[in-house]
Amino acid sequence: MIRKQLNRFLTQVERPARYVGGEVGSIVKDKAEVSLRFAFCFPDTYEIGMSHLGMKILYGLLNSDTRIWCERVFIPWVDMQEKMRDNNIPLYGLESFDPLTEFDIIGFSLQYELSYNNILNMLDLGGVPFRCENRKGLKNLIIAGGPCTCNPEPLADFVDAFFLGESEENLPRFCELYMEAKNKGWSKEDFLIKASHIPGVYVPALYDVSYKEDGQIESVLPLQGAPMPVPKAIVTDLDKSYFPNQFIVPFIDIVHDRAIIEVMRGCIRACRFCQAGYIYRPLREKSAGVLNVNAKELCQNTGYDEVSLSSLSTSDYSQLEPLLDHMLEWSVEERINLSLPSLRVDNFTEELVEKIKKVRKSGLTFAPEAGTQRLRDVINKNVREEEIMRTCKMAFENGYTSVKLYFMLGLPTETMEDVEGILQTAQRIVDLYYSLPTKPKGKGVNVGVSVATFVPKPFTPFEFEPQDSMETVIEKQSYLAKTVRSKKISLSWHNVNTSILEAVFARGDRRLGRVMEAAYAKGCFLDSWDEHFRYTLWMESMAECGLDPAFYAGRRRAYGEILPWDHLDYYVNKPFLIQENQLAHTGQVSPNCREKCLGCGAAKYAGGGGVCFEKR
């Protein structure tokens, strides 16, 4: 029905192929034949959501069960939203064109704090009530997973159950229990109490949060025998874990339009600002043989001509060179490119450059993160300037003429000297290029400097740190803009307002749910798109709810304060984070997991696998 109505106006919206499904690899089942209908909602556009590996894994995994039909839902762009409202078309699943209200479980992927209000927008378009208490039955149960669930508290009013950590094992268990509940006619409350005992499942309604007068948390108490703390879930053996051999192949060009293999999860590094470096612990590698098969099958089944070797730090993968050798045996002949994002400058070898060169010549990107050695030590980046220069030299000598560098402004203890250091580092790379007799002939160099604003995140040693005020960040940004002299350096930075809102939600508490509703009523959604971001409306909404953004973003938190996520167990314990915070303030670095175990807490859960059990 909806499908037919769409035809009348689809040519009037931008990129209509986003709204009709039907791609190679999409899965259509008979709804009469399935027991559980699952709407996998990605609270961002098709182009972004379809690029996400986690969605591809869970889509394939859920659909591998004949009783479950998992469909995709993305946020429609504003032109489409307008047409849908004009024609009374609710938000629908891309496989069946059935409205969101038809689905048993509505699952959201939480990748970025600024996409939170897209959840409200999608529920609104789908006609699903926002608040948990307004959805009485089992139907339209809302769940959420993804990195942001490590502090899901701002969404506690809207989401019935959060999935902490990795869901490959507990999501099927949860679905199994749901089907039993549906069969036996359990109430939503009974189901959620039972579900709260599945490892990694966090039911916020089963925890009572009280606040002190100053807004800090007084206590978090579990109800109905719910577990305390709630541990995240992980997959212990990636080789045995489900991985799809087919991706949906979109018609339109999406952000990452290629095959992806996941070489490992977690990271041995302990960069103190990096949430991913802590919440995915411990590092677990996948074996080169399995990865090679994954890549080959994916290319055959999708027709993609590029495979990305994905991880947080691909050059730390211990079998990288054997893996590349395996893959190059067939990829060159089949004209398939290999791409390696996330390389580090300290273990970037000549052999690796050679291998990458064989398949692809695009720009190289590195992340020194800070402009001086002092500050790089504070954040435990463990990268020295000599290493940056050595890597750039190697790249230039191999024909590269552009490098891109990522930095952050507003890191703890940062001074103007550190800010100056950003451009000095970039200038030294430009000078290096021109000093090389072997540089590519007749070509200039381009050093891209991209400067983000630091956002303190939960489960990192910087979870206690204040974020720089807006004035300070703007002052630092203008200083950079004023002092960049070389035309060979292209400087870019992010809007500070978005980083402030990101910081509020990253370390926010349950009181922010009302702020989200107030801001949505004023029209705030698609906040990660600059043209739709309305900072003042967000600030108005905060004020109406009696909340101060500085309380969340700009305040130093005492080590003893109960943080909104303290009742969630992401394996890294608080004493470890406090110790690392103290080391940061004295400028001392810590070794990586392969050099020395720091006793972060992950080892006891690792199930005997991963980096915790490697020989050092």
Add this chain to the structure above:
Amino acid sequence: MRNVRVFFSKKGEAIFISHLDLMRSVTRALKRAGIPIWYTQGFNPHPYITFALPLSLGYEGYRESLEFRLEGDMPIADAGKKLAETMPPGIEVLEVMEQDSSPLPILFADYRIVVRCADGDFIASFEEFWSGQDIVVTKKTKRGTKEIDIKPDIQILALKTMDNANEIELTLKMSAGNTKNINPALLIEAYQGACQTPVEIISVARTGLYNEGMAPFGSDLEGERWIHKKQ
């Protein structure tokens, strides 16, 4: 290396695949099919695939055409069978043939347009509009806009009222191809402009492509062919 021509239809969900996206989709279908195609040489080699005539987004195509070069010695029938299996839903391979020479160029295309008109006698009003001297439309070109008379480029083959009396089907033959290509929507726009009656285009289908002798495009070609026998 052999030149291979493919005739295909583009219907259903596939009508929303834009021309550029179709190129990518076909490349991937060929790759999935394991058909070894020739890549352009040079710094950035890419698969060589050319389409006879781009089709506007949202239009059905009954017999569209593309061309690629086949490496190795795969028989045409095998390539046809494999490609028919790997094309995305909505794109159906009709015929695959080895092509020794270039086909006569496309000069005309037939279209079938269904429009919805809220009130009045569309056919009578349209016939009156059609009986005028010329039909001048503004066409966007690379150098800006240009006023052209499209009347000499259009033949009305039929006007028919559909079961739903508000819907009228127009069958048209129009100039098409690389030198002069007229989009049938221009005619409907011109009618709306002249008669001030809102008309909604319900669907557009390009039903055939023709060469100078009004023979179907590609019918002058000789070579081994594989014709898709529908189940």
